[in-house]
Amino acid sequence: MTPKIARYLAAQAPATPCLVVDVDRIEERYQELRAALPLARIYYAVKANPAPPVLQRLAALGSSFDAASWEEIDLSLQAGAPASRISFGNTIKKGSAIARAHAAGVSMFAFDCDEELDKLARHAPGSRVYCRILVENAGAEWPLSRKFGTTVAHARALMLRAQDLGLDPFGLSFHVGSQQTTTDAYEAAIGKVAMLFTDLAQAGLDIRMVNLGGGFPTRYRDDVPEIDQFTSAIARALTAAFGNALPELVVEPGRFLVGDAGVVSSEVVLVSRRGDSTAANGGKRWVYLDIGRFGGLAETEGESIRYQFRTPHDGGSTGPVAIAGPTCDGADILYERSDYRLPLDLACGERVELLSTGAYVSTYCSTRFNGFAPLAEHYI
The missing domain is CATH 2.40.37.10 (Lyase, Ornithine Decarboxylase; Chain A, domain 1)
Known part of the structure; x- marks a missing residue:
């Protein structure tokens, strides 16, 4: 509990149940992550808390936004984020939502299967697309590995097909699970994705981005590693996998920023x-x-x-x-x-x-x- 929240509860005693959020604390966490991982672009996971005061503060700081629906895209636009800083990161989207996002200027979309790729080619032609890889979620208190992501072999075929469909095979992504409590998960995932990244580049694709997903934890009842422990592990893994030829990096924190x-x-x-x-x-x-x-x-x-x-x-x-x-x-x-x-x-x-x-x-x-x-x- 921040001192600001403690003062508010003591002075106002708002009716319960209620949630009180210190927006200044969100800014502190954003700056902390930006300093710890300066080469990555931060795409706030809007689903974690889509309240306008949160989105407005982050938009003013220059954050980008990871949206799971047209409604979250609209909220981000209303908060002042340009469409160029919004990613439609859900791999499960209605065709109408894709078309609406594309018409609004969103040009970055996630996918993990042929059927979703076909929808993107139809409703968002020429867009930058990135394929989500299935990785281990061991250590995550809220795993996400059953519903999303595909195998490395299938991802390779999908990315090559994306180019044939007139899309821009922009990058690869993964998610190690929400409230991830081990740094090993990121290192293993980066190694897995890096091999496919290199393979696709050798196959002639202009692949340029790796999306590290979210997962950075908030301390609840038990201690968790500090953010610099995660970012140090990520930096080591990226250097081992890519040397000095690092791709564009994206992270999608939600819980870490607002929790x-x-x-x-x-x-x-x-x-x-x-x-x-x-x-x-x-x-x-x-x-x-x-x-x-x-x-x-x-x-x-x-x-x-x-x-x-x-x-x-x-x-x-x-x-x-x-x-x-x-x-x-x-x-x-x-x-x-x-x-x-x-x-x-x-x-x-x-x-x-x-x-x-x-x-x-x-x-x-x-x-x-x-x-x-x-x-x-x-x-x-």
């Missing part, structure tokens, strides 16, 4: 003992909040992303808890197996904060599941 800039403030709805309160352990203690998986905390599915909590009783005696949301749905459980311990004095009606919730929380919240209003957002 620790946000805090969710929530009210404790109920603290109860489940089971026999006369048993030796007094029954299992459950803490129910006014935000849950349907209110924006979808990344707690499988207890993958483990947020850190702050309470009014920190420093006092704690005990094990299960933590759940307020809805009348049995799936609305945040943590049951991850050994969360909260203060024994925590009571109904008190406020708690979930730290580093600036990424994905606002966009994952449902419209009105069980009638609960969408998460309120405050950008300061």
Whole structure:
């Protein structure tokens, strides 16, 4: 939690549940990444948090944008980003969305299969295209390897076909998974992509770009490597693979830029003992909040992303808890197996904060599941 957010919560006490985001902190993270990886162009992954204040600040800083839909492209344009700084990075796109993006001036598109390549040739003729390679996501707390990417052999054939279709086979991309906690993943992926890059260049393609994707982590409950550890590993791998003839480099951070800039403030709805309160352990203690998986905390599915909590009783005696949301749905459980311990004095009606919730929380919240209003957002 930044001092700016702490002051805002203390002075305003906004109604819960709400998300408070310090936009200055996003700028700090952007500058930190730019300094750590100066040769790469930063394409902010809009899906992480598409709020206009976030996009406007990043556009003013000169950031480019990785969009997953026409709607995200439109938001980026409205925020002041020129179409030349927008990539349509989703490999699954409607033909109408491709055509609309192309008409707006977007000229960079991702793909990973023949069918998507055909759509690009039809709806965005002459565009720069890049093929997403399937790489290992080991070490990622939110893997992305099942739905996206193709094999090296297929990517080679696709890139050669892209040229035959009148497209510009611009580059290759990969993604090591969101909230990646190991630097090894980037080194292995770069080595894999570099071999194909060289092979395609020797086959006569004017291939010029490698997109390193996102994956840089935010600290939640557990420590993660610092950004310079990732960028040092990336630099070593790029030098080993390409020597001094580096291609154009692109990175697509989302969580890293906005994650620790946000805090969710929530009210404790109920603290109860489940089971026999006369048993030796007094029954299992459950803490129910006014935000849950349907209110924006979808990344707690499988207890993958483990947020850190702050309470009014920190420093006092704690005990094990299960933590759940307020809805009348049995799936609305945040943590049951991850050994969360909260203060024994925590009571109904008190406020708690979930730290580093600036990424994905606002966009994952449902419209009105069980009638609960969408998460309120405050950008300061």
